[in-house]
Amino acid sequence: MLVQVVRDGVVLALSHRSGQGRPLLLVPGVMADAASWQPVVDALSTDQPVYVLNRRGRRPSGPLGDDYSVGTEVEDLCRVLDELGTDDDRSGGVDVFGWSYGGLIALEAARRHAGVHSLTLYEPVMRPFGLQALDALRQADEAGDLDRAVEVVNRDVSGFSAEYVTQLRRSPVWQALRPLAAPLARELAALNEHAVELPGYGSLPMPVTLLLGGDNEGLPPYGEPFARISAAMPRARVRVMPGQGHLAHAQDPRTLARFIVEALDWAHRKDPSVTAGHE
The missing domain is CATH 3.40.50.1820 (Alpha/Beta hydrolase fold, catalytic domain)
Known part of the structure; x- marks a missing residue:
């Protein structure tokens, strides 16, 4: 409900x-x-x-x-x-x-x-949190590339392996994560400005x-x-x-x-x- x-x-x-x-x-x-x-x-x-x-x-x-x-x-x-x-x-x-x-x-x-x-x-x-990924996330946001944003947050923020991300991309979960990545760059920027x-x-x-x-x-x-x-x-x-x-x-x-x-x-x-x- x-x-x-x-x-x-x-x-x-x-x-x-x-x-x-x-x-x-x-x-x-x-x-x-x-x-x-x-x-x-x-x-x-x-x-x-x-x-x-x-x-x-x-x-x-x-x-x-x-x-x-x-x-x-x-x-x-x-x-x-x-x-x-x-x-x-x-x-x-x-x-x-x-x-x-x-x-x-x-x-x-x-x-x-x-x-x-x-x-x-x-x-x-x-803060500081995930600053190393912020530029890449902003670039993905400007390009409208949600797949890239999901990859960046998993690899460069959370630190998961390339193998983990490859398996994640092949799973049904990836499609659920894509729209959730849309606000990510602005959220991470706000976190680091606070x-x-x-x-x-x-x-x-x-x-x-x-x-x-x-x-x-x-x-x-x-x-x-x-x-x-x-x-x-x-x-x-x-x-x-x-x-x-x-x-x-x-x-x-x-x-x-x-x-x-x-x-x-x-x-x-x-x-x-x-x-x-x-x-």
Whole structure:
């Protein structure tokens, strides 16, 4: 089921699984939309209503817009939080999960919006990130070459092998990735233009769980920004997912769903004043 929220004339579409009580909102990063996160939603063993945001630039949501920035995404998310928190039985706020770029957007929104009850963040990223690929992505964007954009993000940002990309190109997944690459150059540019105030993350009052794929611990491109963010958030609980990388939503959605539910259970019991730490 799809629901729509409108901000300044731009439609923001969300998938919706019905449930009871406080909503859970998933915020995907680049090269992903609600459809690609549906296997995780299907595996979530929670009775909460679950929403997945199709961020702007993903159909059926509206376009990025002329003045696109991380601030645009944050304002969008705050508008969605306003809408999801209006029902009487949802006065306790919204549980927010963010992945990658979506994790950064969720962090920034949590600094501004009082309706975030808890945060679960899977390898959030921050600048500098993927700068070595930005020129190639801009060239692919100018040429309208979505195949090249998919190749660049997998090879030059995520660091996958040429063999992996060749196999990916032969799979049905490639056709799903092509339209998701359309906003990629502008999203990556916006990420790298956004100045992060790390100390502000450390003062967030809600329970926070940071999820890290064990294969990325301490390694670029995802482990390094994770380490910087987690160091700035000493009260956050860090959970390592053994054997996982950055794409558990696609490669092992059941395991990721289990870690998300565990984080929600912990958050619902959590006193935010208690130091959690690495597990």
